Amino acid sequence: MTSASLTSRKRPLLDRIPVVHQLRQSVGLQRGMLVAGLVLTILFLLVAMFAPLIAPYGFAQLKNADGTAFGTTQAPSGAHIWGTTSGGYDVFSRVIWGTQTAILVIVVAVILSIFLGVFLGLISGYFGGWLDRVLVVVCDAIYAFPSLLLAIVMAIAISGGQSSLWGGILAAAISITVVYIPQYFRVIRSEAVRIKAEAYVESAKVVGASNARIMFRHVLRNSTRTLPLIFTLNSSEAILTLAGLGFLGFGIEPTAAAEWGFDLNKAVDDVTSGIWWTSIYPGLAIVLVVLGITLVGESLNDLADPRLRGRRRAAAASGEVAETSVVPGGVLAAGPGGVDGLEPGGSFSDEGIEVRP
Amino acid sequence: MSDVVQIEDLSVSFSTDAGAVKAVDGVSLTVAPGEVLAIVGESGSGKTVTAKTILGLLPETATASGAVILRSRDGATEADVISIDKRRLRQVRGTDVAMVFQEPSTALNPVYPVGWQIAEGLRAHGRLSRKQARAKAIEILDRVGIPEPEKRVKYYPHQFSGGQKQRIVIAMALVLNPGLIVADEPTTALDVTVQAEILDLLRRCRDEFGAAIVLITHNMGVVADLADRVAVMYQGKLVEQAEVRTLFAAPQAEYTRKLLAAVPKIGQGLAATQDRAIARAERPLAAPVVQARDLRIQYPGRLGRPGFVAVDGVSFDIRPGEVLGLVGESGSGKTTIGRAIAGLNRVSGGSLQVLGLEMNGVRERQFRKVRSDLGFVFQDPASSFNPLLTVAECVAEPLVVHGRASSAAEARRRVDELLEAVQLPRAYGDRYPHELSGGQRQRASLARALALEPTLLIADEPTSALDVSVQARVLELFAELQREFGFASLFISHDLAVVDLLADRIAVLHRGKLVEEGTGAEVLGSPREPYTQRLLASLPVPDPIEQADRREALHRLQSQSA
Numbered sequence: 072m073t074s075a076s077l078t079s080r081k082r083p084l085l086d087r088i089p090v091v092h093q094l095r096q097s098v099g100l101q102r103g104m105l106v107a108g109l110v111l112t113i114l115f116l117l118v119a120m121f122a123p124l125i126a127p128y129g130f131a132q133l134k135n136a137d138g139t140a141f142g143t144t145q146a147p148s149g150a151h152i153w154g155t156t157s158g159g160y161d162v163f164s165r166v167i168w169g170t171q172t173a174i175l176v177i178v179v180a181v182i183l184s185i186f187l188g189v190f191l192g193l194i195s196g197y198f199g200g201w202l203d204r205v206l207v208v209v210c211d212a213i214y215a216f217p218s219l220l221l222a223i224v225m226a227i228a229i230s231g232g233q234s235s236l237w238g239g240i241l242a243a244a245i246s247i248t249v250v251y252i253p254q255y256f257r258v259i260r261s262e263a264v265r266i267k268a269e270a271y272v273e274s275a276k277v278v279g280a281s282n283a284r285i286m287f288r289h290v291l292r293n294s295t296r297t298l299p300l301i302f303t304l305n306s307s308e309a310i311l312t313l314a315g316l317g318f319l320g321f322g323i324e325p326t327a328a329a330e331w332g333f334d335l336n337k338a339v340d341d342v343t344s345g346i347w348w349t350s351i352y353p354g355l356a357i358v359l360v361v362l363g364i365t366l367v368g369e370s371l372n373d374l375a376d377p378r379l380r381g382r383r384r385a386a387a388a389s390g391e392v393a394e395t396s397v398v399p400g401g402v403l404a405a406g407p408g409g410v411d412g413l414e415p416g417g418s419f420s421d422e423g424i425e426v427r428p
Numbered sequence: 429m430s431d432v433v434q435i436e437d438l439s440v441s442f443s444t445d446a447g448a449v450k451a452v453d454g455v456s457l458t459v460a461p462g463e464v465l466a467i468v469g470e471s472g473s474g475k476t477v478t479a480k481t482i483l484g485l486l487p488e489t490a491t492a493s494g495a496v497i498l499r500s501r502d503g504a505t506e507a508d509v510i511s512i513d514k515r516r517l518r519q520v521r522g523t524d525v526a527m528v529f530q531e532p533s534t535a536l537n538p539v540y541p542v543g544w545q546i547a548e549g550l551r552a553h554g555r556l557s558r559k560q561a562r563a564k565a566i567e568i569l570d571r572v573g574i575p576e577p578e579k580r581v582k583y584y585p586h587q588f589s590g591g592q593k594q595r596i597v598i599a600m601a602l603v604l605n606p607g608l609i610v611a612d613e614p615t616t617a618l619d620v621t622v623q624a625e626i627l628d629l630l631r632r633c634r635d636e637f638g639a640a641i642v643l644i645t646h647n648m649g650v651v652a653d654l655a656d657r658v659a660v661m662y663q664g665k666l667v668e669q670a671e672v673r674t675l676f677a678a679p680q681a682e683y684t685r686k687l688l689a690a691v692p693k694i695g696q697g698l699a700a701t702q703d704r705a706i707a708r709a710e711r712p713l714a715a716p717v718v719q720a721r722d723l724r725i726q727y728p729g730r731l732g733r734p735g736f737v738a739v740d741g742v743s744f745d746i747r748p749g750e751v752l753g754l755v756g757e758s759g760s761g762k763t764t765i766g767r768a769i770a771g772l773n774r775v776s777g778g779s780l781q782v783l784g785l786e787m788n789g790v791r792e793r794q795f796r797k798v799r800s801d802l803g804f805v806f807q808d809p810a811s812s813f814n815p816l817l818t819v820a821e822c823v824a825e826p827l828v829v830h831g832r833a834s835s836a837a838e839a840r841r842r843v844d845e846l847l848e849a850v851q852l853p854r855a856y857g858d859r860y861p862h863e864l865s866g867g868q869r870q871r872a873s874l875a876r877a878l879a880l881e882p883t884l885l886i887a888d889e890p891t892s893a894l895d896v897s898v899q900a901r902v903l904e905l906f907a908e909l910q911r912e913f914g915f916a917s918l919f920i921s922h923d924l925a926v927v928d929l930l931a932d933r934i935a936v937l938h939r940g941k942l943v944e945e946g947t948g949a950e951v952l953g954s955p956r957e958p959y960t961q962r963l964l965a966s967l968p969v970p971d972p973i974e975q976a977d978r979r980e981a982l983h984r985l986q987s988q989s990a
Contacts, residue, residue: 270812271822274876277770278826279799292816 090367093374105370111363119170128161130168130329144346154348157337158325166352168329172240173310173360179244180251180309181302187248188255193294195256196263197286207260210253218308219315222246226321239323239330243313251305258301262294269293296375303368307361314357331357430503431458432607432640433482433525438494438510440477440486451477453664454494459640461501461607464630466643466655466672468687470895471866474664479610479644483527484509484517500524501607522549526601528611532593532618536585542569542596543581546603553604564603571636572599572629591622598629602637609633612644619757620922624966624982627653646896648691649968652676652975660684672972690900691970692925694952716745717783717884717916718769724777725764738764740940741778748883751910751917753931753948755924755963760937762920763807766886769918770804771795783884800830803877803915807889809869813861819872820857823847826879846875849912850905867898871905878913885910885917891926903929924967928952936960958989 090109097105118125134140145155153162195203225246230238266272267290275285317323317332325333331353338350440452452474459465467475480486481496496509498520507520529535537545546568547561556564562581569577572595574588585593594614601609611630615623631654633639645651651658651672658675660668660683668681679685723742729735739761746752756762767773769782771790780787783798806812813822823846824839833839844854850871861869870890877885887906891899907930910917921927927934928948935945936959944957955961965982969975 270806270808271814273772274804274806274812275814275825275829276772277799277802277804278829279796280825280829284829289814293814 090371093371097370097374101370101373104366105374108363108366108368108370111359112367115170115360115363116174118167119174122167122171126164126167128164130160130165131326132161132164133159144341144349147348153352154346156334156349157341157346160325160334162334162348162352165325165329165334166331166356169331169334169353169356170360172236172323172328172330173313175240176243176247176309176313177306179240180247181305183244183248184251184305185255185298185302188252189259189291189295189298191252192256192259193263193286193291196260196294197267197282197290199264203260206256210256213249213253216250218246218250218312219319221249222312222316223319223321225249226316236323236327239313239316239321239328242321243309243316247305247309247312251301251308254301254305255298258297259294262297263290266290266293297372300368300372300375303364303371307364307368310357310361310364430461430499432461432499432501433457433459433642434495434497434499435478435482436495436497438478438481438492438496440474440481440490440492442487443489443491448491451490451664452481455661455664455666457659457666457669459608459642461640462634462638464634464641464643464654464656466645466651466658467661468645468648468651468658469661470646470687470897472663473661475644475661476612478661479612479642482509482608482610482642483521483525484512485527498524499607501605519553522553522604522606524606525608525610526604526606528594528598528601528609528614530613530616532590532597533585535597536593538585541582541584542588546581546596546600549600549603565599568599568603569596572596572602573625574599589622590618591625594618594622594626595629598626598633602633602639605637606639608640608642610642610644613646614643615650616645616647620924621757621962621966623650624968624979627968630654647968648688648896648970649975652970652972653968653979655972660687676970676972687897688970690897692900692903692923692929693969694925694928694964694967696925696929714748715784716747716781718744718746718918719781720744720765720778721780722778723765723768723775723780725761725768725773726776738940739768742937742940742942743778744935744942744945746884746916746918748916749914750933751919751931753927753934754918754920754937755922755927755934756937757922757963759939761940762922762937763888765937766804766888766918766920769884770802770886771799800826800880801883803880803882803885805870805873805877805885805887805890808893809866809873810893812873813869815861817860818857819847819859819861819864822861823857823872823876823879826876830880832880842879843875846879847872849878849909850875865898866894867902870894870902874902874906874909878909878915881913881915883915885915886920887917888920889922890919892922899926906930924952924964936963958985961985962989 094102094105094109132141141151141155141159141161143155143159144157145151147154151161151163153166155161156165191206195206222242226239226242229242229245272285272289275289280288313330314332314335317330317334318336319332320336323330323333334353335350335357338346338353341347341349435455435457438452438455439450441448441450455474455478457465457467457478467478469475477486477490481492482498486492492510494510497506498509499506500523507516507524509517509520512520536542543562543565546565547556547558550556550561550564566577566581569581574580574592574595580588585596588596598609598614614630615626618626627650630641630643634641641654643650643654655672658668658670658672659666660675660681662683668675668679668684670680675684676688679688721743723739724737725739726735726737742761742765744752754762754765764773768775768780768787771782771787771792775788775790778788783801785794785798787795813819817825820840820843821836823843824833824836827833827839827842828836833842836843840857843857847854847857852868852871852875856864856868856872861872864872873890890906891902894902903926910930919927919930931948933945933947934951936943936951936957938959944951944955944960951960952964955964962982962985965978965985969978
């Protein structure tokens, strides 16, 4: 084997970046879904990042610089392009600032749940026994709770229902954490149980590797491939819970942060009196962000599964005949089509999604 | 023309992530009524794709060109499977052509009785009352040799053994009396004694039902046993096509010759092991590496139920530098013994001494010291490597775990030596396991097992997942390494011919009990026990003339024991 053929198996840089790799790999409808999701998600991130530059007013601002009030429920105009709310806030500014709150909730919820869930799942799946049984029962019990109810309880417990910025965010994040730990737990546990029986884990046992080494070096690294999907679903659920809390009145005070659920709650009365702009924009923001993140998650999931992944049709009976093992001892190239055959480069994309056909 | 199927210039391509891959390239074949055509080839040769095209079972990612003309049994209608629409294809399937799948346990739906599943095919193709369909199902079950078909027709698939399930799958294929049956590796998942019965049944399909059979297989013994004509495929192309006797007697193509030469035959190992046996006899008897006395291994049962006894009262020794071949059918407990020696299964009774340590009731802490003297090669090359580590890292793992090297990078020199010892290029260490072929991975697996220079190597069916030519290469390498490193070995296999090639002594297991033990010449040359005799007689040999005699012998043996 020459060194040339070895260097050539490195995928081009563009192909090795996680989402970009999937984007280049996808075709047709799946590509459309992924692109739409990515556009929405990137837009969401950009808006959150540059909120101070985009928003013409602060989220708690009621007056112009010269001291005159905005006025309540003003129709969209040059000064307030999406109008003002019944509380006298600028709708456009509050929708923009709301992206920051949303991102905070996602980050806190995911950080809280992912580490604990993955760790417990790994231990439970790998060791089994009574610990496993107890943890599974506890997780099943948690499934029985509606997450919104938990969130309300959390909101009351954390801040007595009168929430500040962090009170509201933590309430939403912790309630999601409680619901999502079992999800991470289950996914990692079932993967760990499966991988535990794989020959390479047994091989490590025969070699005499310690449990910790087997768990982290062999089991954990191979069981994370579905995490990106739960991660995205988790994120959108986090936003929905925050919005639900706000809508029910357990949200964040308008002076502490901008929050879409709270604005929707205040807009309920406006709808019947023909004031549409106070509800449409925050509602649309929630829908688009959740849609964007979910589309990315679903497409990544479909693309990770070779059976669901669409491919361009082969032209009538074209292509090279694959090289197969030759007597004696097999050719020095692997698999049909050689080393770069069915899957150019690694069979695992960088975020751990197995992309082998 | 009265051929039941006529394939003309068939080409099939699959679209994959790396662009189009051609699986079948310009194949032309015909099958006459009542003829058994065997398509042989190694994995990736396109034989299964060709067979699936006959039934129009190609996946959506495939594109086919050429023609596959299928005639009905009376020759009245014909259809080109590639171009006809789905409705017509459904009519053709079952009535003109039927399929027997490789894995009988997954080809049957576990939630319906077998009678219902047979009737389903009948009712899809004609107006039959429930009662008529049932009567036909009973009749066909009787004809494929299921005892008490009236009662068994109501049974669910899990109530049948593997061989019986395959009989039912064949019954489902036969029930509409198609002119052609496509059998895709119909005996690969079955034990050798069951395989002989299924081959007999398939022969009856041809003789009694007059069905033509397209037999897809990689087993040359099966071909010799059943086929009338053989087509050899390689890399999507038809290499050779001939009458079965002509092919085995005088293969024309270079590839066919190599393929036939690679098939292990009983008796080959005799010369190799004889020298070693003499050499060993001169040496004084050393203490055995493994000593089992009345070994009993029981898998724990569910609450309140007794466990399953996998190994019961087995005694054997493995002496230093000796290869013990452990043979048995599935469920005989051979793998369990291997795993118990490696400390992967608990010993529940008797005594098992491994390298001087008693395994009955052993603690992991005590055993860890012994592990560095122990190597294990797993059956499935696909799953025996962590897919996220490079081959070098995998091979270095034992060295790192036992503190011979602080990291995989530091162990690299030793890893390179090991890779060279198993005849893999050094540069392969930087590859990931999936970038290696099955045979290469199995060689890397050997390198990992030998990394610590163990005194005992356990090889659990190391070649059963490999193609025959690759298998030959790996077995050769194993023998070479054994000579070089001088380790003792437990070689587990279901294939008598493979064990014969390597083993100094052979132990035959049957349902957890040791049936017979002795040198290769003793056990395979003149077996004492009836089970061993039957096992040996069931093994098809890659020679149609000799196989016909052996078939007779097996029938005599079966009628004696019956």
